[in-house]
Amino acid sequence: MTISATPEVGTIAPNSSFAGAIEADAVIIGAGPVGLFQVFELGLLEIKAHVIDSLPAVGGQCVELYPDKPIYDIPAVPVCTGQELTDNLLKQIEPFEPTFHLGQEVTTVQRREDHRFNVETSTGTRFITKTTSRKVNFATPGRPTFWMVFNPPRYFMRLSLRSIGHNVPREDAKWMGDLLGALTPNQIRDAFRAAGYSPEEVEGFARTVEGRISALRAL
Numbered sequence: 297m298t299i300s301a302t303p304e305v306g307t308i309a310p311n312s313s314f315a316g317a318i319e320a321d322a323v324i325i326g327a328g329p330v331g332l333f334q335v336f337e338l339g340l341l342e343i344k345a346h347v348i349d350s351l352p353a354v355g356g357q358c359v360e361l362y363p364d365k366p367i368y369d370i371p372a373v374p375v376c377t378g379q380e381l382t383d384n385l386l387k388q389i390e391p392f393e394p395t396f397h398l399g400q401e402v403t404t405v406q407r408r409e410d411h412r413f414n415v416e417t418s419t420g421t422r423f424i425t426k427t428t429s430r431k432v433n434f435a436t437p438g439r440p441t442f443w444m445v446f447n448p449p450r451y452f453m454r455l456s457l458r459s460i461g462h463n464v465p466r467e468d469a470k471w472m473g474d475l476l477g478a479l480t481p482n483q484i485r486d487a488f489r490a491a492g493y494s495p496e497e498v499e500g501f502a503r504t505v506e507g508r509i510s511a512l513r514a515l
């Protein structure tokens with residue numbers, strides 16, 4: 297993504313006093329093809345995005361500079377125009393319901409003491425971002441570790457108390473236990489059924505998982 301003007305990147309700002317700011321999971325600066333696809337990637341992680349662009353329309357260079365020029369180098373798309381590429385990206389990200397803030401340039405990006413960012417635009421729209429470059433907040437049920445339940449070998453590896461004890465802070469392991477503890481017995485069994493195990497194997501694995509979850513929660 298290119299930055300058309302250099303926003304003011306200030307010194308560390310206090311955590312409070314950014315009046316009227318929208319608390320955003322993620323703020324994407326630039327609604328070009330890269331910014332639009334970023335909405336998709338974040339959406340898969342259940343991170344909702346606000347997208348800001350100084351131009352009045354989305355699409356970046358593709359729409360602003362060459363809407364009708366054919367593009368030949370998109371994988372699996374033999375040919376499309378700049379406008380068609382943008383329209384398809386918009387269709388692809390529709391399920392993730394991004395919020396667009398067009399016709400406003402980002403003028404301030406300021407790191408806060410809590411490592412989040414204050415972002416402000418030329419029209420005075422303010423954001424406090426939750427997701428930072430150093431740390432992504434996946435604290436939702438969509439966190440990838442949750443989905444490991446559908447990959448039994450990997451799931452067991454991560455559930456190994458020894459490996460957790462070596463690699464993961466204790467509070468994190470407890471947190472994971474609490475999260476997994478929200479699974480119903482049926483959900484746990486469904487994961488192994490979906491992997492094609494016999495009813496006996498499903499029951500055996502599910503019991504083991506339930507035991508491990510209890511152990512994690514008791515840490």
Ligand SMILES: Cc1cc2nc3c(=O)[nH]c(=O)nc-3n(C[C@H](O)[C@H](O)[C@H](O)COP(=O)(O)OP(=O)(O)OC[C@H]3O[C@@H](n4cnc5c(N)ncnc54)[C@H](O)[C@@H]3O)c2cc1C
Nearest residue numbers: 297298299300326328329330331349350356357367401402
């Ligand atoms: C004439 C031409 C033909 C091209 N043909 C091809 C081709 O055939 N195939 C190909 O692969 N590539 C082609 N390219 C290159 C391609 O268009 C770019 O690589 C692509 O657009 C980059 O996408 P992007 O999202 O990173 O950035 P951009 O498309 O540049 O979008 C960045 C967006 O960020 C916004 N922005 C920047 N700073 C701020 C700010 N501070 N606040 C708010 N908004 C901001 C801008 O307004 C812009 O909309 C061509 C480029 C041109 C100019």
